[in-house]
Amino acid sequence: MDLFLQYLANGIVIGSAYVLVAIGLTLIFGILGVVNFAHGEFYMLGAYAGVLTVTLLGLPLIAALVVVIAFSAVLGVLAESLLHRALRERDMTSSIIASFGLAVALQNAALLTIGPRPMLLQTDLSMLAVEFGPVFLPLPRFLIPVAMVVLVGLLFGVLRYTWTGRSLRAMAQHRTVARLCGVRVERVAMVTFMVGAGLAGVSGFLMSSVLMVTPIIGNMIVLKAFTVVILGGMGDIMGAAVAGLLLGVVETMTSAYLTNGLRDIIGFVIVIAVLLFRPQGLFGKSVERS
Amino acid sequence: MLAVEGIEAGYGRTRILHGLTIDVPKGGLIALLGGNGTGKSTCLKVIAGLLKPTSGRVTLDGEDITGLAAEDRPGRGLCLVPQGKEVFGTMSVEENLMMGGFHRRRDKAGLAEDLEGVYTRFPRLRERRRVSAGMLSGGERQMLSIGRALMSRPSMLLLDEPSAALAPKVVEEIAEAILGLRELGLSLLLVEQNVGMALEIADHLHVIRGGRIAFSRAVDGGVAPDELRSFYLSGGHDDEA
Ligand SMILES: Nc1ncnc2c1ncn2[C@@H]1O[C@H](COP(=O)(O)OP(=O)(O)OP(=O)(O)O)[C@@H](O)[C@H]1O
Numbered sequence: 164m165d166l167f168l169q170y171l172a173n174g175i176v177i178g179s180a181y182v183l184v185a186i187g188l189t190l191i192f193g194i195l196g197v198v199n200f201a202h203g204e205f206y207m208l209g210a211y212a213g214v215l216t217v218t219l220l221g222l223p224l225i226a227a228l229v230v231v232i233a234f235s236a237v238l239g240v241l242a243e244s245l246l247h248r249a250l251r252e253r254d255m256t257s258s259i260i261a262s263f264g265l266a267v268a269l270q271n272a273a274l275l276t277i278g279p280r281p282m283l284l285q286t287d288l289s290m291l292a293v294e295f296g297p298v299f300l301p302l303p304r305f306l307i308p309v310a311m312v313v314l315v316g317l318l319f320g321v322l323r324y325t326w327t328g329r330s331l332r333a334m335a336q337h338r339t340v341a342r343l344c345g346v347r348v349e350r351v352a353m354v355t356f357m358v359g360a361g362l363a364g365v366s367g368f369l370m371s372s373v374l375m376v377t378p379i380i381g382n383m384i385v386l387k388a389f390t391v392v393i394l395g396g397m398g399d400i401m402g403a404a405v406a407g408l409l410l411g412v413v414e415t416m417t418s419a420y421l422t423n424g425l426r427d428i429i430g431f432v433i434v435i436a437v438l439l440f441r442p443q444g445l446f447g448k449s450v451e452r453s
Numbered sequence: 454m455l456a457v458e459g460i461e462a463g464y465g466r467t468r469i470l471h472g473l474t475i476d477v478p479k480g481g482l483i484a485l486l487g488g489n490g491t492g493k494s495t496c497l498k499v500i501a502g503l504l505k506p507t508s509g510r511v512t513l514d515g516e517d518i519t520g521l522a523a524e525d526r527p528g529r530g531l532c533l534v535p536q537g538k539e540v541f542g543t544m545s546v547e548e549n550l551m552m553g554g555f556h557r558r559r560d561k562a563g564l565a566e567d568l569e570g571v572y573t574r575f576p577r578l579r580e581r582r583r584v585s586a587g588m589l590s591g592g593e594r595q596m597l598s599i600g601r602a603l604m605s606r607p608s609m610l611l612l613d614e615p616s617a618a619l620a621p622k623v624v625e626e627i628a629e630a631i632l633g634l635r636e637l638g639l640s641l642l643l644v645e646q647n648v649g650m651a652l653e654i655a656d657h658l659h660v661i662r663g664g665r666i667a668f669s670r671a672v673d674g675g676v677a678p679d680e681l682r683s684f685y686l687s688g689g690h691d692d693e694a
């Protein structure tokens with residue numbers, strides 16, 4: 164039982180990282196209809212931005228977080244304005260191929276400039292830990308679900324109570340009517356990519372003290388995020404939040420009680436089953452698109 | 454108020470409008486009639502900026518707005534209520550209305566006042582303000598999409614088949630509402646398939662055929678001239694005008 168709780172906590176930690184990546188992915192899809200294969204690279208570059216800020220510049224973690232957010236947001240804006248803006252009126256395949264190309268380009272850029280050597284963020288925080296009864300979590304891990312809850316809560320607040328948030332939801336539901344209300348597609352697209360890339364970058368940074376950072380870590384995380392997006396229902400933020408945690412927990416339990424070899428496979432098995440039997444996702448309705 | 458001059462427009466290689474010209478005077482209620490697929494919605498899309506015409510111009514208060522983005526037109530007082538009673542389905546009725554005021558979102562007091570105005574005009578919407586718009590009946594959705602347009606404080610309103618697929622009693626209500634808008638001083642361009650309703654409320658009619666206005670007539674005292682009825686319904690006598 165004690166071990167089970169520890170596994171559960173570990174699962175929630177990794178699941179929270181999935182949630183942060185998947186929410187951006189599902190937002191970008193739900194609002195703009197873009198399937199962003201480069202989302203894993205936003206995660207990877209966010210991780211590098213954080214690690215390098217701390218190790219090379221010697222800045223404190225909180226400053227590194229600011230750097231990560233700013234850097235990722237700029238990256239998102241560039242991806243939108245240089246790539247997806249030109250493809251907006253084309254069919255979905257164009258943006259899929261373009262984002263795939265961007266993923267490859269960013270990965271190789273990271274390989275060329277930073278190199279293949281794995282990095283891990285080590286800070287004073289790693290010495291500290293949080294204990295709840297039998298559950299023991301090093302502080303950097305504990306902060307991941309905390310950050311996830313804060314960021315998702317913030318996102319919900321923005322979507323619900325601000326004009327920017329309303330315009331994003333309106334655009335997701337009905338692009339033409341949103342335009343007729345005076346909502347600019349360019350602005351919504353920019354904000355969406357900024358938020359999506361920002362969340363992915365923060366997730367990468369948070370995970371950089373848990374898992375090794377290399378130029379190719381985006382590959383696996385983006386597949387996991389797609390799994391989460393499909394499980395949660397395409398375009399459904401709450402669905403992605405629940406499905407992300409679920410995937411993290413299921414993976415951890417699989418590796419603990421079955422075998423570690425199944426860890427990365429189990430999610431895909433579930434997603435195939437869901438696509439066959441419940442294509443709208445585990446939790447029902449997805450955001451309507453016009 | 455609004456002048457559409459010699460518009461040519463279409464989709465891809467297909468030309469739908471061939472030199473269409475319409476004038477909406479200030480405070481006027483002009484009806485645009487025509488059969489299925491004759492290009493009525495296409496014409497409104499051009500006026501609203503959703504579709505760029507290949508030639509011709511659209512002017513509003515004497516100013517050429519042909520090249521103006523659709524997103525910037527509500528700010529100029531031009532607003533389209535599109536066909537199909539479109540609403541933001543998962544947003545509440547009140548959020549839908551507020552979205553209509555997006556372009557003047559900094560004007561909090563004005564928006565609150567106009568929201569109250571819409572609720573007074575359509576009491577049903579007030580009752581259902583917290584309900585998801587997707588749950589509304591057809592008539593309520595139409596009221597909501599008109600209300601949403603009103604939140605932008607338009608001076609020129611384009612309505613695309615507001616009476617379509619509604620029960621006769623509800624059509625009556627919508628017609629009343631449109632007449633009420635007229636009293637506000639709005640200029641209106643109304644696209645309709647419901648000839649009876651158009652005849653009742655409009656002061657001028659245009660019939661579109663072959664991509665241009667084939668027939669125009671003032672409606673005297675709200676009574677339909679029989680010639681129009683027969684012209685429209687017979688579907689023949691092309692290019693009489
Ligand atoms: N997005 C589009 N792409 C291609 N063709 C279109 C498009 N929209 C409309 N059309 C075609 O243009 C023609 C005119 O369409 P439009 O919607 O303007 O007709 P309408 O007069 O509004 O008809 P209705 O009364 O049925 O709404 C039709 O033949 C239609 O098939």
Ligand SMILES: [Mg+2]
Pocket residue numbers: 493494495536613
């Ligand atoms: Mg139409």
